Amino acid sequence: TARQLAANGIKVFRAGIWKPRTRPGNVEGVGEVGLEWLQEVKRETGMLTATEVANAKHVWSAIKGGIDIIWIGARTTANPFMMQDIAESLKGCNIPVLVKNPVNPDVELWLGAIERLESVGLNKIGLIHRGFSSYEKLLYRNAPGWKIAMEIKRRRPDLPIFCDPSHIAGKREYLFELSQKALDLNLDGLMIESHINPDKAWSDAKQQLTPEALKEMLNKLVVRAVSPEQASLDSLNELRFQIDQIDSELIDMLRKRMDVCVKIGEYKKSNNMTVYQPTRWDTILNKYSAMARERDLDENFIGQVFTAIHDASVNVQTKVLNG
Numbered sequence: 001t002a003r004q005l006a007a008n009g010i011k012v013f014r015a016g017i018w019k020p021r022t023r024p025g026n027v028e029g030v031g032e033v034g035l036e037w038l039q040e041v042k043r044e045t046g047m048l049t050a051t052e053v054a055n056a057k058h059v060w061s062a063i064k065g066g067i068d069i070i071w072i073g074a075r076t077t078a079n080p081f082m083m084q085d086i087a088e089s090l091k092g093c094n095i096p097v098l099v100k101n102p103v104n105p106d107v108e109l110w111l112g113a114i115e116r117l118e119s120v121g122l123n124k125i126g127l128i129h130r131g132f133s134s135y136e137k138l139l140y141r142n143a144p145g146w147k148i149a150m151e152i153k154r155r156r157p158d159l160p161i162f163c164d165p166s167h168i169a170g171k172r173e174y175l176f177e178l179s180q181k182a183l184d185l186n187l188d189g190l191m192i193e194s195h196i197n198p199d200k201a202w203s204d205a206k207q208q209l210t211p212e213a214l215k216e217m218l219n220k221l222v223v224r225a226v227s228p229e230q231a232s233l234d235s236l237n238e239l240r241f242q243i244d245q246i247d248s249e250l251i252d253m254l255r256k257r258m259d260v261c262v263k264i265g266e267y268k269k270s271n272n273m274t275v276y277q278p279t280r281w282d283t284i285l286n287k288y289s290a291m292a293r294e295r296d297l298d299e300n301f302i303g304q305v306f307t308a309i310h311d312a313s314v315n316v317q318t319k320v321l322n323g
Contacts, residue, residue, distance in 0.1 A: 141170020
């Protein structure tokens, strides 16, 4: 696998030496002997090597074993105690560290993991977006949660962020669309699983590509410019100005709506009525879903918008009733 990837121009080879599994009995990695295999990969191909660490012992073994890059998995990121342990063990090291998002969509938890590493002097930190666990049955293995990736990028624009479409997808047939989406959102790169014979892989076989299939997929991906030529940028800025005007009008209309909600709250308080009126809410949802269809708008999107507005209205009226 490594030889073919190197021949295809891949520069970093990642492998799970220690693999935290959801349940015992699944493949949990080969352990420290795998570090020797990664050194062989490095000597023969020249690729940088990367592996996941979950505790201080892993960190020491990886550094001693000549690993070039370490990453911290989603389950570890979610545990502040483990993150602090890893951070302390990395004090004084200069190795690049990639931090996966926690299993749950919590930006603050992700930021906290980063800050623990920075607090011990680490300054070669990157992020990996691998999606989030969900109880719901999804098309993908994990919910992509792109808005979380966008928020962490907004709050930490100084850190590179890579996408792990393999873990989001769960199946190789979705890798291209997820990879393209990540690039379209201006993420900085991809971490993709590959195996020379996926059907014989010890774990996650369904989400892996052969090196040749990976090469074909990468060649199909379109990398778009962040900033176009000035002439095109002028046209874009004109359209953005229109959006800004519309958004300002939306804010003004929402302010007026909330003012009316206060009056409704006062009426309900005077007449000893509950804030939540199920029949009224059902009528609103049905009405605006129909309007969305007529205007060729996504019904789910409109439903989410009005659910958020309704929640805010309920909060305003509740304050009036209890004020």
